[in-house]
Amino acid sequence: MTSESGSEGDPFKDPSVADVQAPQLGDIPVGATLPVGRSASLTLGTDSLIVLDEDFGESKSAANCCGLLPNKNKTTRSIPFYNILWAELSESEITIRYARTVSKETVRVAYINYTMEKTDRAFVDAWIERLLDRAYGASQRQKRMKLLVNPFGGQGSAQKLYVRDIEPILAAARCEIDVERTKYSGHAVEIARDLDTDAFDVIACCSGDGVPHEVFNGLAKKKDAARALTKLAVVNLPCGSGNAMSWNLNGTGSPSLAALAVVKGLRTPLDLISITQGDRRTLSFLSQAVGIVAESDLGTENLRWLGSVRFTYGFLVRLLGKTVYPADIAVKLEVDDKVAIRNAYKAESERPPPTHDSRPIPSPTDGLPALKYGTATDPLPADWQLVPHDNLGNFYAGNMAYMSPDANFFSAALPSDGCMDLVRIAGDIPRKAAVQSLLAVESGAFYSMPLVHYAKVSAYRIVPKNQAHGYVSIDGERIPFEPFQAEVHRGLGTVLSRTGHMYEAEGPRL
Ligand SMILES: Nc1ncnc2c1ncn2[C@@H]1O[C@H](COP(=O)(O)OP(=O)(O)OP(=O)(O)O)[C@@H](O)[C@H]1O
Structure with missing residues (x-):
């Protein structure tokens, strides 16, 4: 466990800082330069911190400059504000920690550090505050995180990924981290259920999508469920085999890039879906599937040795066999027109990002x-109609866009439009068209295919029929093959995203 919050015992914090009357932030404009050392300066650029160091090529002493890639020809470099993790002044030393890009898929913590000869403390403090203001924008600094590591996630590599790729970034950003390893399936439900709602800002899951599913359901069991689901942002730091949540919200499957995205993430309301089956009620945050997707995923466990090809293989076998999964389906339809759906998506994407999360915090008794x-099991609502789908091939409802890195299946999905995106495809379509639809998911043409029925719905009921057994998948977890009903709760949950209102996905193409 790393615990770094507060000023007590904080090795970086100078106790005298609080006593100094710092200049107003407005006194530090874009372009403000902080002279550091004899021939070096730090300037606040438009999008980045500009480091000018004339001695850099000759003097590479640790005291002068660390963490920058040595480059004798260049004395000026820029560090994007997005990559700045923290900055502080202690005694006469200024240290700036940032995430340095070492490859397309990896960032590592680096820092620059200067001893300042003359220190105008008040000015430096205000300059640092301005730098952090540019680096974090509306994102909360020093988030307090309950961090769950599934030691079995990603075939056992989650712990290693956490230590190597994630923890250093969170620590450098001075997040407060309380780590716990999940000990058994369902443990994350209990941890979330028993968590003090006010003690944390974020529950971070170093896992696949299974642990966040458990966390949402654990929070749902709290007496103050509505308040906990609003206050606590649930995030995925991708360490499992299916990390759709991270692809949608962090835009990456890389643990270190995702850690940076979480450090800089903005609170984002997320629709959650109640699934009722018998007298059970669970929450779904990602998807629900009946038919080919559910069976290709959950019904191919015997082919685990095939790795990620398992799903595609299972899918193709059923596609070519023209397998159908008959069911009666009733929906609470919101929009059933692809052009209107695409236009609503476009309008949301063009909206200026929200400056803050405007939802009221529910009361502790909610x-x-x-x-x-x-x-x-209740009578069907009066305005719903159970429509037979005797040749159903695929019933797939999504709350997020990507179901895997290459599958932007629900390209019109929005985090909190109060709707699930429902895709239905017949199972007895010509084989060629079926294979084309599979390929179209990766190319982005899936949405526009006439054989893909795409609608926005706020609730539905599905009753499988004429099958002795089958598969129902909720967020990739298997539930009994029985009728179930789904209902959206608009913006009930909270996640962190880069924009505060959109997924990291290309919208629908027509
Ligand atoms: N210590 C544990 N032992 C056994 N199961 C666990 C443990 N901790 C968590 N789990 C279970 O592991 C499941 C899968 O979790 P996770 O989200 O990490 O990954 P995944 O991508 O869904 O699968 P994978 O394990 O293949 O990476 C969760 O549903 C959870 O119940």
Whole structure:
């Protein structure tokens, strides 16, 4: 466990800082330069910190400059504000920590450090504050994180990825981290259920999508469920085999880049979906599948040795066999027109990013919202109609866009539009068209295919029929093959994203 919050015992914090009347932030404009050392300066550029160091080529002493790539020909470099993790002044030393790009997929913590000969403390403090202001914008600094590591995630590599790629970034950004390893399946439900809602800002899952699913459901069990789901942002630091949540919100499957995205992430309301089956109610944050997707994923466990090809293989076998999964389906339809859906997506993407999370914080006595449409065992709501889908091939409802790095399946999905994106495809379409639809997912043409029925719905019920057994997948987890009902709760949950209102995905193409 790393605990770095507060000023007590903080080796970096100069106790005298608080006593100094710092200049106003407005006194430090873009372009403000901080002279450091004899021939070096730090300047606040438009999008980056500009480091000018005339001695850099000759003097590479650790005291003068660390962490910058040595380059004798250049004395000026820039560090994007996005990559700046922290800055501080202690005694007469200024240290700036940042995430240095070492490859397309990796950032590592680096720092620059200068001893300042003359220190106008008040000015330096204000300059640092301005730098952090540019580096974090509306993102909360020094987030307090409950961090769960699934030691079995990603075939056992999660712990190693956490130590090597994630923890150094969070620590350099001076996040407060409370680490716990999950000990058994379902442990994350209990940890989230018993967590003090006010003690943390973020629950970070070093895992795949299974642990965040458990965390949402653990928070749902709290007495103050609505408050906990609003206050605590759930994030995925990708260490599992399926990391869709990170691809959608952090835009990456790289643990170190995701850690940086989380450090800089903006609070984002997320729709959550109640799934009722019998008398059970669970929350889904990612997807629900019946038919070919569920079976290709959950019904191919015997082919684990095939690795990631397992899913595609299972899918193709069923596609070519023209397998159908008959069911009766009733939906609470919101939009059933691809042009209108695409236009709504475009309008949201062009909206200026929100400056803050405007939702009110629910009271400590607010549990989960009541179900508007009852459960799967209640009479069907009057304005819904159970429509037979005797030749159903694929029933797939998504709350996020990417289901895997190459599969932007629900390209019109938005985090909190109050809708699930529902895709239905017949199972008895010509084989060629079926294979084309599979290939179209990767190329981005899937949405526009006429055989893909794409709608925005706020609730539905599905009753599988004429099958002795089958598969239902909720966020990739198997639930009994029985009728179930789904209902969206708009913006009930909270995640962190780069924009505060969109997924990191290309929108629908027509
Ligand atoms: N210590 C543990 N022992 C066994 N199962 C665990 C443990 N900790 C978590 N789990 C279970 O592991 C499941 C998979 O978790 P996770 O989200 O990390 O990865 P995944 O990508 O879904 O799968 P994979 O394990 O293949 O990487 C979760 O549903 C959770 O219940």
